[in-house]
Amino acid sequence: MLIQRDLLEKYNKAVPRYTSYPPANFFSDKEADTGVTELLQASNNDRPENISLYIHIPFCPQLCLYCGCNTTITVNKNWMADYLEALKNEIVMVAAQLSQKRKVTQVHWGGGTPNYLEASQIQDIMKLLNENFVFDKDPEIAIECNPAYLTYNYVDNLLEAGFNRFSIGVQDFKEDVLDAVNRGRPNIPIQELSDYIRKKGKAAVNLDFMYGLPYQDEASYRETIKQVLAIQPDRLVTFSYAHVPWFKKAQKSLEKHGLPSADEKLRLFENAFQIMTENGYVPIGLDHFAKADDELSIALKNNRLHRNFQGYATRETTGQVYAFGTSAISQLDSAYFQNTKEVNTYINRLKEGQWPAEKIYEVNFEEKVLREVINDIMCNRRLNWKEVADRMDTSVDTVKSFSAVKEEELEGFFADGLIEYSEKGITVTDKGRFFIRNIAAAFDPLVKETDKKFSKSI
Numbered sequence: 001m002l003i004q005r006d007l008l009e010k011y012n013k014a015v016p017r018y019t020s021y022p023p024a025n026f027f028s029d030k031e032a033d034t035g036v037t038e039l040l041q042a043s044n045n046d047r048p049e050n051i052s053l054y055i056h057i058p059f060c061p062q063l064c065l066y067c068g069c070n071t072t073i074t075v076n077k078n079w080m081a082d083y084l085e086a087l088k089n090e091i092v093m094v095a096a097q098l099s100q101k102r103k104v105t106q107v108h109w110g111g112g113t114p115n116y117l118e119a120s121q122i123q124d125i126m127k128l129l130n131e132n133f134v135f136d137k138d139p140e141i142a143i144e145c146n147p148a149y150l151t152y153n154y155v156d157n158l159l160e161a162g163f164n165r166f167s168i169g170v171q172d173f174k175e176d177v178l179d180a181v182n183r184g185r186p187n188i189p190i191q192e193l194s195d196y197i198r199k200k201g202k203a204a205v206n207l208d209f210m211y212g213l214p215y216q217d218e219a220s221y222r223e224t225i226k227q228v229l230a231i232q233p234d235r236l237v238t239f240s241y242a243h244v245p246w247f248k249k250a251q252k253s254l255e256k257h258g259l260p261s262a263d264e265k266l267r268l269f270e271n272a273f274q275i276m277t278e279n280g281y282v283p284i285g286l287d288h289f290a291k292a293d294d295e296l297s298i299a300l301k302n303n304r305l306h307r308n309f310q311g312y313a314t315r316e317t318t319g320q321v322y323a324f325g326t327s328a329i330s331q332l333d334s335a336y337f338q339n340t341k342e343v344n345t346y347i348n349r350l351k352e353g354q355w356p357a358e359k360i361y362e363v364n365f366e367e368k369v370l371r372e373v374i375n376d377i378m379c380n381r382r383l384n385w386k387e388v389a390d391r392m393d394t395s396v397d398t399v400k401s402f403s404a405v406k407e408e409e410l411e412g413f414f415a416d417g418l419i420e421y422s423e424k425g426i427t428v429t430d431k432g433r434f435f436i437r438n439i440a441a442a443f444d445p446l447v448k449e450t451d452k453k454f455s456k457s458i
């Protein structure tokens with residue numbers, strides 16, 4: 001047993017996932033004093049080095065019943081074309097505000113199903129990005145793909161457009177699982193597809209799996225993960241299925257098949273964790289795994305791991321994130337803003353040359369410092385007070401005064417074997433990694449003061 005069950009009972013509380021700090025459900029609370037144009041312009045002076053771009057495609061032709069993503073089910077090609085026109089307008093409008101001295105180091109296409117677009121539509125947008133931004137010499141260009149719609153020819157087109165990382169949503173190899181969740185089967189077997197992407201394109205392959213779906217059990221999931229090992233992806237994510245039928249109504253229909261219990265689900269996770277780590281993969285965060293020579297594993301070793309809404313990245317690759325499309329969240333150093341989730345509102349706003357942002361949150365100095373604290377814990381499994389203070393050009397005492405952590409909370413984590421004290425702060429132990437969200441939350445004054453709802457920590 002990897003995770004001690006008594007600790008689980010004690011720590012399985014509702015705490016943020018910390019994909020951003022402050023967490024996204026705080027965004028609507030604060031009236032912004034500044035507009036989008038000013039915030040974009042100001043971002044040229046905050047950590048200007050890198051630019052990360054995120055493109056959101058909110059369309060899928062068929063609904064996977066477990067889906068928790070921001071997407072609309074449609075096959076209406078005209079509507080999608082209108083959306084892409086709006087997206088192009090947004091790209092040009094944002095680029096006009098940014099300094100041409102800054103370079104794009106990362107592009108991420110997510111969804112929905114970006115690979116449901118025509119390959120030529122994706123190529124068009126990549127061309128527009130290249131015309132409007134200056135790209136670094138070796139940027140990471142990634143795309144999330146549903147393998148049900150991938151052909152060799154389509155992959156060739158994506159490679160030609162510059163994509164060098166493919167995140168393939170496999171979820172499970174078992175056909176009874178895929179059928180129960182209404183997900184189409186891969187058009188090309190995942191092993192062949194991965195080999196092709198790596199050999200033909202010298203591109204990286206990430207595979208997404210989920211645990212907690214109908215018809216998954218310990219034996220079948222062990223088989224699934226062993227099959228993953230045979231493929232040797234560069235990275236693997238095992239997402240814990242978030243069942244929230246009050247929010248995502250279609251999920252309700254999965255209940256008729258029976259869902260694994262909380263305890264079974266935990267065992268699926270433990271099995272995956274054990275098999276991956278015993279076979280040379282390095283765990284990144286809770287549920288990501290990377291090959292030992294992957295840049296994420298190296299960054300973790302050097303305490304240089306970072307994360308944004310698109311996932312883990314190195315501090316070298318990622319920059320402030322400028323996000324395009326419905327529901328997309330821009331993560332600037334001094335502000336976050338999220339676009340409208342409504343496709344038609346998005347199209348209409350951009351037709352009129354208006355910003356599609358509907359929530360803006362300006363990040364003050366105290367929150368920026370806390371963000372560094374939380375990120376250090378969540379990504380690098382440690383906290384070095386002095387490094388955070390130096391990075392924020394302030395004193396260790398100031399950093400400590402912003403943090404809400406109490407001596408007795410740290411003592412409690414220490415007594416449970418979750419942290420160790422180091423000369424410069426704390427380090428999270430192997431046992432503590434599973435409770436990392438609880439540890440981070442102890443340092444977070446916003447969460448301690450709020451009555452907002454978060455998902456359980458495990």
Ligand SMILES: C[S@@+](CC[C@H](N)C(=O)[O-])C[C@H]1O[C@@H](n2cnc3c(N)ncnc32)[C@H](O)[C@@H]1O
Binds near residue numbers: 067111168240
């Ligand atoms: C935003 S989706 C985009 C990729 C693409 N649409 C696909 O399904 O292959 C990224 C990943 O989120 C995960 N996911 C979707 N719904 C989820 C849920 N309810 N709980 C946990 N993970 C989920 C899936 O593993 C999926 O591959």
Ligand code: SF4
Binds near residue numbers: 064067113
């Ligand atoms: S393809 Fe991806 S985004 Fe679309 S419904 Fe399925 S899981 Fe959701």
